[in-house]
Amino acid sequence: MKTSAGATVEDVNHMVLQCIEGMQSKIPSRGHLRGVGLSVPGLVNRQEGILTYSHTFGWKDIPLASLIRKKTHIPVFLDNEANLLSLGELCFGSGKIYKNFICVDIRYGIGCGIVYENKLLDIPGELGQICLDNLTHVKKDMPRLTLEDRASDHAVLKKVEIMLQQGSTSSLLKSYTGPVTLDRFREALLNNDQAALSIFNQALSDLGIALAFLVNIFHPEAFIFHGPMTENNPLFYSRLREVIDTCSLSPFSATLDLKPSRFQNMGGSVGAVALVLHELLDLNPAFFTKS
Template sequence: MRTIATITANEMRAINRSAVLEVIRQYAPISRVEVANRLGVSLPTVMRLVDDLLAEDLIRPSQTSVSTGGRRGELLEFNASGHLVVGVDLGGTKIHGAITDLAGNILHEVNVTGHMTHGEDSYSLLVNLLENLSSIAASSGKHLLGLGVGVPGVVHPESGEVSLAPALNWNDFPLRPRLERYFGLPVVVENDVNLAALGELWFGAGQDANTLVLITVGTGIGAGVIVNGCLYAGTHFMAGEVGYLVPDRTFLGKPLEGFGALERLASGTGIAERARQRLKAVRPVEALESLTAEDVFEAARAGECWATEVVDETVDYLAQAIAAIQLVIDPEVILLGGGVSNSADLLIEPILQRLAGVIPVQPALLPSRLGYRAGVLGAMVKLLRVTANYYLLQKFS
């Protein structure tokens, strides 16, 4: 049976507080009167909420002031530079860590490639990176708001437990509780693609959208789904696990362990493997072992037939997935990210050509603007929302 929710007085205050904070963040420098006018809320209500936000140091007086005909009025701005966040995008083979402020400015970052760790070794590597970044952030003298971690798997949004992350060999791994005990700071743990989608929503190619889907094609394939400005997790917290889409009837009735059917064919790993199968009779085994998806796209640009065929097949597989996403969710924009998005010039237009006239609405398909930094910026967004008791309001028509 569906739960019927009501709003308490405290929740109503939190909703209004979130709206005031968001207006100041977007339209600063801004006066209290203009905030009230934009929101249609009484000035005394805005003044009380502004006092709360000033006390929490989330906003501050602006250096700019405005004349109201008498004394010059105080303007307000979001205190983006006064707080820092440490974010880590923990991949199966690569890690990107960064220190950001609340405006999305990256102040320090580090990349780890080819770590190839699993289980407790992955956790130890993560803790070491978070310790180093937290130490650098602390040396700035600014307030460290907390830590945000993106992982390539299924995350329970309330407990912060990683239910399934094949690339790290994590199953029911209590990541957030362990990190909170170790660091004594607020921690958010989320699927890596979900965080990347939040990053694109606030700072990237999705800034003008309320509903978007970010598809990342790398070692695997995943999608972050945002509906009306909020992440959509799904009943089993697996919304966006599009790597498990079935691109062909030959996969039916054949249980797969680890990676799904679509990502076995169209991920970076899948692209490289299909290329190896085509070349195994003409190239030495040793040469094929190091073949990557980037090599395939480079060869396709050079006009090599085997590579062109592999890329064409990849376009077909991704076009089917994008058609399904467009028809089921109908987002304002679909973004293509991940390592393979570096070759978006060979993918986006061909995908749109495949779908022209096939589905009723042509998707607005764009490349990611933030690239590998999207995840750490999304970690900042989610951490701010969690620590600031952030609400988004939707009215059903």
């Protein structure tokens, strides 16, 4: 289930309830739905089931789990979406072969989930909120230039839109009717379109510098990437490798793996299933740890 950045709490509740009804209708008569896992963008109090803050939605202190539970009488659990991507990889995916890895989710924003010593740290990584502004320009409660303003999928397409409005972009990007989508932008990259490559390389330079910080701090064995721009895109990995190798300590980056998630757009659902299994059946208490 996907939600847009402008969705209200009522919108999300309605969509979740519809989804639950759809699942219940497919369960055999002797079975029942044991629990629901929700993957949400933002800061989460996992124990209380509260979305503490979401930059994407502009929400604060929303008790999502209890709102859904009151309507369905089914146990509901939620966590940050990047954390659940990491949990899914740890339980069922590429993360099973690593003790220390970081999942990076690049879509409208940029988040990361950190697994250390085979445990998911309870620290939703708001990587996209790293401030890139000159400090002399930063004022309290004023908009800031952040990493997700420069390197998210949304930021890349916004840059294309601005270049098209200024008439300074390539003939290939101009040839598309309607707005340039991520698929069309990827097509331009594969066709060696110079305007698309310029935008892409700048975004990956900013992202790579941020990831190099994480390499130096956490010493991960791998970065596992989620998001449309990271799938079947060798340019993404080759450019990112260059930046990380340049900006991080060489002993840490020498054996670092960069790979896409094999779950693709199902990663959040896989992580939500892992969360429900943990909370209800306590399959592996070691999956979670406090930072």
